Amino acid sequence: MTEFTRIGKFKMTWLLDGYYPCTPDFVPGARSEEGRNLYKKAGLPPEGPSKEPFHAFAIEWKDHLWLIDTGCGQEAGPERGKAPEQLRSMGYSPEDVEGIIITHLHKDHTGGLLTSEGKARYPNTRLYIGESEMEFWTGSDVPEGNAGDHEVTKAVLEQYEGRIEVVPDNAVIAPGLRFVPLYGHSPGHNGVMIEDGGQRMLMWADLMHSSILQFHYPHWSVRPDMDPERAVATRLELLERLVEEDTRVAGSHTYGAGLVRRGEIAYELVPTDTDNRH
Ligand SMILES: [Zn+2]
Known part of the structure; x- marks a missing residue:
């Protein structure tokens, strides 16, 4: 069963690729009284883990099928890499995908x-990658700690050669789909705004990795944030802006969809309805 929602002419489906355990090793700020309280409030042991998702997304409109990101593939063990199965359960095969937007x-x-x-x-797809992100990963400054990401990037660029569109950050990729720069998690990390018929959904990719922790303490970074200070500034700025807006949000590592509103400690996600299909 897959979860989906509509944004005007677009149908957006969550492709659950797998899960990861989120602990204070991953979010160091959570190794604190505040962290222990949040884990306990969620009914978990005081140091977690919380079970957090990896999502890719299918975007359908008219007779088009696109994806946003693709999940872990073979990279993270047999428990993950389920996004293609999810796509198959929707009645599609990989050949049907015409465009893939890569957030980072x-x-x-x-x-x-x-x-x-x-x-x-x-x-049969084209890949859409933001300019800054592409520049960074094809440059000489990729840190040792990201060697695995670098290897996959090189393989992807080779395998999809001739089918890669490097687009400016902020670019309209197709009518109703555009990049929203949210730098910090990676140097050119982008969210994707999906907009039609007066409705908006921001898929903010890796702006956040744990809803139970980071809505409350958005200044807590996660280990994979490549520039933690910038990631924090981006997160704080976006959350504050969204409080005033009717833009729904969804994420690669957060569940469902909702509106960001002010919460007891900092912010909270007020869930909005999604549908399910078999
Ligand atoms: Zn991620």
């Missing part, structure tokens, strides 16, 4: 572009 070049978002043989899984 971390392997839990790009690993799914490759098969277990390291070939292109989506033979």
Whole structure:
């Protein structure tokens, strides 16, 4: 069963790729009284873990099928890499995908572009990647700690050669779909705004990795934030802006959809309805 929602002419479906355990090792700020309280409030042991998702997304409109990101693929063990199965359960095969928007070049978002043989899984698609992100990963400053992401990126660029569109940050990728720069988690990390018929959904990708922790303490970073200070500033600025807006949000590592509102400690997500289909 897959969860979906509509934004004007668009139908957006969550492709649950797998889960990861979120602990204070991953969110160091949570190794604190505040962290222990939040885990306990969620009915969990005081140091977690909380079970957090990896999502890719399918975007359908008219007779078009696009994806936003692709999940982990073979990169994170047999428990993950389920996004293609989810797509199949919707009645599609990888050949049907025409466009894939890549929010950033971390392997839990790009690993799914490759098969277990390291070939292109989506033979007919074009890839849309933001300019800053592309510049960084094809440059000489990729840190040692991101070697795995770098390897997958190189393989993807090779396998999809001739089918990659490098677009300006902020670009309209297709009518109703545009990048929203949210730098910090990676140097060119982008969210995607999906907009039609007066409705808006911001898929904020890796702006946040734990709803139970980071809505309340948005200044807590996660280990994979490549520039933690910038990631925090981006998160604070966006959350504050969204409080005033009717823009729904969804994320790669948060559940469901909702509106950001002021909460008891800082912010909270007020869930909005989604539907399910088999
Ligand atoms: Zn991620």
